[in-house]
Amino acid sequence: GKTALLPQRTALLMGSFVFAVMNDIITTMFNKKFMEELFKPQELYSKKALRTVYDRLAHASIMRLNQASMDKLYDLMTMAFKYQVLLCPRSKDILLVTFNHLDAIKDFIRDSPNILNQVDETFRQLIDMYSCLSAGEFQLIRQTLLIFFQDMHIRVSIFLKDKVQNSNGRFVLPISDHSLLFKRVEFTNGGSYISPQREGSFDLYGDRVLKLGTNMYSVSRPVETHMSGASKNLASHTKENAAPNPLAKEELNFLARLMGGLEIKKPNGSEPGFRLNLFTTDEEEEYAALTRPEELSYKVINIQATQDQWQNEELARIMGEFEVTDQPSQSTSKGDDLLAMMDEL
């Protein structure tokens, strides 16, 4: 039966689950093959493709998420990243944001030297590839990213609370900001600008100075997002798939190669998995799935289903290397519940 849970046991188990999940996701993401594919010069992925890769990564451990929670996680990630890219004072700062992300990742796995090495290797590749780009080239990268995130206005509780996002979903642009580029200027326009203290470090280790890209949840924070009114003006949208095929052939090829680099852990019968629910209750999660506005639904590609369409042997070979994973949304049952599992111990 359901006995009272000992707090220490819960914490220990939670800790070890979190550690296992982090380890697995980070190991999967930073593995050499995957990174090799990512570093190849290529077009920006479509929104569908990115969401598919993200789904795979999120399921690279024993953690599982239902559609609604997955959607919410993705929303949070995209809006947070959009915010970071938009607010970079200098175009080269988008690289510092990435370095902040990597610094945080390294902190999670600081006790695992193997994975740490992999992350450092990626870090070095980023430095090699991007450090010498000009401000103009960084601005082009930034513009391309911003076009990708254009018209997404999902409201995020933590941003609304901190007053960095308005109720219409747009981000607040500070006009009195201590880290902007210039000494005091004398216009009577209401803004005041002060020159920055120092520039962030672009080395493997260093003080990034820039706060964008650091952990937003370092203090316990709410994770709600709000859908309604998120996309007011549909006239300015371009339909994502105007062509008959949801994905162009080249993009499927890229995706297959990328996926080929992702080794997905399959939870076998004896190993316990657990399901992460980003809502307060299961019912809330189900409701969110049903009421998600059409224009905001992410259409995830089911790679396995299209296997027979591919003539390319190489692709078929890569696909064959995939372990077939469980379909996340169907396989969860009460047996996966953390609580029930703990009862068995």
Added chain:
Amino acid sequence: YNNLSVLPLRDKQLTYFAAVHGSTVSLASASADGLSVSHRQLQAKEGGLAVSASIVTQASWCVLPSRVLLVLTSQKGIQMYESDGSIMVYWHALDVLEPPPAQAVFARGIAAASGRFICVGTSSGLVLVFDIPSKGTNITLSEVLEEHRDSITDIASEDGDADLVTADDSGALCVWRSKEEFSLLTKISAFGWTCSSVKLWNGVIAAGYGNGQIRLYEAMSGALRATVSAHARWIYALDLAPLTGKLLSGAEDSYVQIWKLSRSPDTGDIEIEHCHSECVTDTQLCGARFCDPEGNAFAATGYDLSEIVRYGQV
């Protein structure tokens, strides 16, 4: 840079607006009282086929003595339409031979020049000069100017001793004169920041940079005449009202600034005066243009903003 273009049509009491949004260009026309009359969308398509849409970098009306064309630049190439966007009269595909893999390919920077050319820049630093007949579709590429080594950002022109100014990602500027062909008059070196926008007026070059500065140069000699710390962030757009010498600048810091350029009658020195500031709250400006040649009204566009905001002088 500068994703907005405006075409005032005096005789029809209308103003056309073109705003670039990702892979589409939205055209709207409005009457003086602000009521929207018509609306259209254009996409960067190769020869009329709906292939995967590419990102449009700029859309700009080019006013020539005999005709007005709407020019679109994108990652695929250059398209020219009749001024209302109804018919495409010319398509030029960018060479995609074997580009160095890490380089983006696109066209950017549009200007009409010398009453018969339309000049368009490319990501490789080339400036393509197209010869435009007074009517019809027999547009030809007549010259390629090879002087820049970085991607072209903007091009400006006027009728004068110096006819054309081209700017690039590194911040270098080239000044040209056109007789039978274009010849280089002078080159202005970069100082470390992208020149995102450039205008030419009365022999004065006004250039906007990624560090928020506006610099004024003497076009014939290339000599620097003034430096203004105009904005706290990247300048995206400059526009000029040729009848008054008013200059506007729009930047990522959400401000539009209006300036007045002039030449001192005694010394002939170039002068610049600040006239007005406007903050478009919470908006990183992507485009800004005067709505008339006197500069009594202007319009602005911003990232994530689905409107064109118009300001008029009261």
